Amino acid sequence: MSTPTGWEPVIGIEIHVQLATRTKMFCGCALSFGDRPNTHTCPVCLAHPGALPVLNREAVRLAIITGLALGCDIAPRSEFHRKNYFYPDLSKAYQISQYDEPICIGGRVEVLTPDGGFPVGITRAHLEEDAAKLVHAGADGRRAGAQGSSVDFNRGGTPLLEIVTEPDLRTAAQAGAFLRQLRATLRALGVSDCNMEEGSMRADANVSVRRAGTTGLGTKTELKNMNSFRFLERGIDAEIARQVAILEDGGEIEQETLHFDPESGDIHSLRSKEEAHDYRYFPEPDLVDVVPDRAWVEELRAGLPEVPVDRRRRWMDELGLSYDDAEVLSEPAELAAYFEEVAAAADPQSAANWVRGELRAQLRERGQEPWESAVTPAHLAELISLIGDRTLSVPLAKEVLAEVAATGSAPRAVVEEKGLGQISDEGELVALVERLIADNPAQAQQLREGKDKLVGFFVGQAMKATGGRADPARVGELVRERTGS
Numbered sequence: 001m002s003t004p005t006g007w008e009p010v011i012g013i014e015i016h017v018q019l020a021t022r023t024k025m026f027c028g029c030a031l032s033f034g035d036r037p038n039t040h041t042c043p044v045c046l047a048h049p050g051a052l053p054v055l056n057r058e059a060v061r062l063a064i065i066t067g068l069a070l071g072c073d074i075a076p077r078s079e080f081h082r083k084n085y086f087y088p089d090l091s092k093a094y095q096i097s098q099y100d101e102p103i104c105i106g107g108r109v110e111v112l113t114p115d116g117g118f119p120v121g122i123t124r125a126h127l128e129e130d131a132a133k134l135v136h137a138g139a140d141g142r143r144a145g146a147q148g149s150s151v152d153f154n155r156g157g158t159p160l161l162e163i164v165t166e167p168d169l170r171t172a173a174q175a176g177a178f179l180r181q182l183r184a185t186l187r188a189l190g191v192s193d194c195n196m197e198e199g200s201m202r203a204d205a206n207v208s209v210r211r212a213g214t215t216g217l218g219t220k221t222e223l224k225n226m227n228s229f230r231f232l233e234r235g236i237d238a239e240i241a242r243q244v245a246i247l248e249d250g251g252e253i254e255q256e257t258l259h260f261d262p263e264s265g266d267i268h269s270l271r272s273k274e275e276a277h278d279y280r281y282f283p284e285p286d287l288v289d290v291v292p293d294r295a296w297v298e299e300l301r302a303g304l305p306e307v308p309v310d311r312r313r314r315w316m317d318e319l320g321l322s323y324d325d326a327e328v329l330s331e332p333a334e335l336a337a338y339f340e341e342v343a344a345a346a347d348p349q350s351a352a353n354w355v356r357g358e359l360r361a362q363l364r365e366r367g368q369e370p371w372e373s374a375v376t377p378a379h380l381a382e383l384i385s386l387i388g389d390r391t392l393s394v395p396l397a398k399e400v401l402a403e404v405a406a407t408g409s410a411p412r413a414v415v416e417e418k419g420l421g422q423i424s425d426e427g428e429l430v431a432l433v434e435r436l437i438a439d440n441p442a443q444a445q446q447l448r449e450g451k452d453k454l455v456g457f458f459v460g461q462a463m464k465a466t467g468g469r470a471d472p473a474r475v476g477e478l479v480r481e482r483t484g485s
């Protein structure tokens with residue numbers, strides 16, 4: 001959907017990411033999705049009086065490496081606050097979160113897209129714990145119309161990192177591109193599995209619109225908890241259209257929290273500003289400040305892996321790959337490493353074509369990924385060089401590849417063993433071409449009269465006669481020579 005003419009949307013995103021720790025944020029209970037309800041609980045995450053939280057160091061580490069990868073400063077000192085509100089899935093009646101002193105501050109990422117890219121500022125990223133989960137009993141499991149609700153505390157106390165962007169996004173498509181890149185980055189860092197369906201990555205969008213060419217900010221609304229990229233993009237588009245329609249009618253936008261229903265495409269209000277909570281933040285007295293050792297932070301910075309977007313950028317710059325090739329080959333890390341090894345020993349573009357195309361197609365039939373198959377990067381590079389020196393035509397190379405995948409033999413060995421190499425004996429090719437011209441006088445005559453595409457006819461005949469072992473380019477040259485065309 002395109003933006004209504006004369007208007008400019010202003011969009012910021014808040015993302016909640018469930019950190020991939022083994023245990024919860026403030027206690028030793030295991031984190032495990034889909035287990036029997038209330039089997040991973042203790043006095044701390046059930047909020048028994050007097051239970052004391054202890055901060056999970058791994059959650060801090062994951063927050064720091066995320067911040068570093070997003071170009072943030074790591075605060076020398078950050079603290080936890082209690083965010084007070086009552087909700088049935090929050091048994092303490094407050095949530096431990098970071099308020100005015102978050103752990104990661106002020107980053108920036110460049111989002112890479114097929115037509116270039118755009119920058120997005122990162123305002124902050126802070127640590128907090130997740131609430132428990134309400135399970136609604138009723139006709140369809142939804143809150144509306146439920147006959148009753150139960151609470152599952154397995155999720156209560158799950159470590160979350162909330163990442164907040166600057167309002168730098170201008171379209172729903174940009175929001176989607178940013179989130180996709182963020183997800184790839186977080187996965188590569190091992191920060192989270194970012195499974196949106198299971199709720200380990202959830203996005204809210206703050207949306208406002210303004211007249212094109214103006215710089216002020218309109219009243220924003222917040223679209224909550226979108227659990228797929230597609231719904232997020234559709235929800236933002238629907239909200240932009242709703243706001244523009246109201247403003248063009250002379251109305252005003254109300255600051256409120258909204259829910260987008262992907263099935264009906266409708267937006268409805270969850271709560272308005274008048275009902276907004278007064279969280280009465282105050283410092284959490286049971287936790288000390290987070291003061292990460294600077295040497296540790298620098299060690300984490302030095303150990304950051306190359307994330308997919310940086311890999312793509314490098315391949316486009318250094319290997320001359322297209323955005324599309326770079327995107328497909330950059331994830332997962334095993335595939336990226338595999339391709340990189342082939343490209344180091346063969347022409348990078350041929351390497352990209354073979355890994356993306358024939359190799360994956362053949363291995364899919366075998367139910368294998370390239371890096372777990374019998375075809376090593378060295379094998380594939382050798383195969384590509386056999387095409388380059390005309391030992392193999394492309395169809396023969398595909399045959400050889402199938403044999404390598406089945407046996408793990410080196411391509412050159414397969415060529416020798418099976419006699420699959422192209423016919424390199426010039427005399428043999430000349431004899432073949434002369435015989436074909438003699439056998440097909442009508443076609444040869446048309447070729448002499450200028451019907452050039454009949455070269456292809458003779459090449460096809462030659463390939464058929466040799467079981468694909470004739471060098472098609474050389475056959476073409478010989479046909480032209482012998483017919484004087």
Ligand SMILES: [Zn+2]
Nearest residue numbers: 027029042045
């Ligand atoms: Zn616990």
